[in-house]
Amino acid sequence: MxxxxxxxxxxxxxxxxxxxINKTEMKVLDFSLCKESFDSNRPVHEVMNIWKKVISTSIENSKINDITGIAICMPGPFDYKTGICWIKDQSKYEHFYGLNIRELLLETLDFPSDFPVLFENDAVCFGKGEVFKQQENLSKKLMAVTLGTGLGACFIDKGTSISSGTSVPTDGEIYNLPYRDGIAEDYVSVRGLLSHYKSLSNKDLNNGLELYNLAKNGDKQAILVFERMGEDLAEVVIPWIKKFAADHIIIGGKIANASDLFLFSFDKVIQESGLKIEISISNDNEIAALLGAVSFLCD
Structure with missing residues (x-):
C-alpha cells in the first residue's frame, strides 16, 4: 500500500x-511535532516567518521528502474555500484582515502556486480529530467546543460535520451568539476571563496562565471567574445541545487545561437543566486538531 x-x-x-501526518494510518510521525508561541498581532512578514520556521522544522524532523498537501486548522471568521482571513477586532491577526493566507503561505514556503492547501475551522478540526481518536464517537451526535483566545464549536453527526439546518446555529458557530450584554465570546474566552477578573479586582493581567496560577494559589476572585465561565459556557451550549440532540460534548482548547476550575460549575448547570449528556475534556487538543484537519484532505 x-x-x-x-x-x-x-x-x-x-x-x-x-x-x-501519515494519511494512510492517520498518525503523527515521530519527532515531527513542532510548536511555537507567538504574538499574532506582529507584522505579517514576522508572523509568516514564524510559521515557516515551525513548518520547515517539522518536515526536517520527519525525514519525509514527499509532502502531498497542507491542511490548516484556522480560527474564524475566515473564508475556508478561498483562504482569505476576515478576523477583525478579536485581539489576534489584526494585520491579516482581507489577506489571502493560501498565497502568503505558499510564497513564504517557496512552494508552487498549485500546491494543495486546505483550510478548515479549528473547532471542526478538533471535533473530527476526536472522532478519529475515539471510534465509538462515529455512532454518536457529538458537540465539540474549543476554549481559548476565542470560542469555537462544531457539531458532528456520525462522523459528518453539520453546519447548516435548524438543529445547529448559523455556520455551526457559537462565538457570536447573543449573550448577556454582548456575545458568547465576550464571556467565554481568555478575553472574557481577564475582563471579568479586572471588574472584580481592578487588576490587569497579561494572559490566561497568570489568572490560572492565581486561582491555583487560592485567589478567590480568580477562582470565581473560572467558575462563572463554566456557568456561562453551560448556558450558551444548553439550547444547542437540546436542538442537536447531542449524546456527547467534548471540551478542548487551551482553557480546557483549567477544567479543574470550571468543570464542576459547568456540569452543575447542565444537570440542573435536566440534560443527560456525556461530558469529556480532551487531553491532547493539538493532536486531535491536526488529525481532523488532514482528514479533510482524505475525504
Whole structure:
C-alpha cells in the first residue's frame, strides 16, 4: 500500500503547531511535532516567518521528502474555500484582515502556486480529530467546543460535520451568539476571563496562565471567574445541545487545561437543566486538531 504524507497545522491566536501526518494510518510521525508561541498581532512578514520556521522544522524532523498537501486548522471568521482571513477586532491577526493566507503561505514556503492547501475551522478540526481518536464517537451526535483566545464549536453527526439546518446555529458557530450584554465570546474566552477578573479586582493581567496560577494559589476572585465561565459556557451550549440532540460534548482548547476550575460549575448547570449528556475534556487538543484537519484532505 502506498503511503502519503501531509502537513497538519493548528494555528491559533497565540500559537502554531505543525506535524507531518501519515494519511494512510492517520498518525503523527515521530519527532515531527513542532510548536511555537507567538504574538499574532506582529507584522505579517514576522508572523509568516514564524510559521515557516515551525513548518520547515517539522518536515526536517520527519525525514519525509514527499509532502502531498497542507491542511490548516484556522480560527474564524475566515473564508475556508478561498483562504482569505476576515478576523477583525478579536485581539489576534489584526494585520491579516482581507489577506489571502493560501498565497502568503505558499510564497513564504517557496512552494508552487498549485500546491494543495486546505483550510478548515479549528473547532471542526478538533471535533473530527476526536472522532478519529475515539471510534465509538462515529455512532454518536457529538458537540465539540474549543476554549481559548476565542470560542469555537462544531457539531458532528456520525462522523459528518453539520453546519447548516435548524438543529445547529448559523455556520455551526457559537462565538457570536447573543449573550448577556454582548456575545458568547465576550464571556467565554481568555478575553472574557481577564475582563471579568479586572471588574472584580481592578487588576490587569497579561494572559490566561497568570489568572490560572492565581486561582491555583487560592485567589478567590480568580477562582470565581473560572467558575462563572463554566456557568456561562453551560448556558450558551444548553439550547444547542437540546436542538442537536447531542449524546456527547467534548471540551478542548487551551482553557480546557483549567477544567479543574470550571468543570464542576459547568456540569452543575447542565444537570440542573435536566440534560443527560456525556461530558469529556480532551487531553491532547493539538493532536486531535491536526488529525481532523488532514482528514479533510482524505475525504
Amino acid at each position: 502506498n503511503t502519503s504524507h501531509a502537513i497538519g497545522l493548528d494555528i491559533g491566536g497565540t500559537h502554531i503547531t505543525a506535524a507531518v
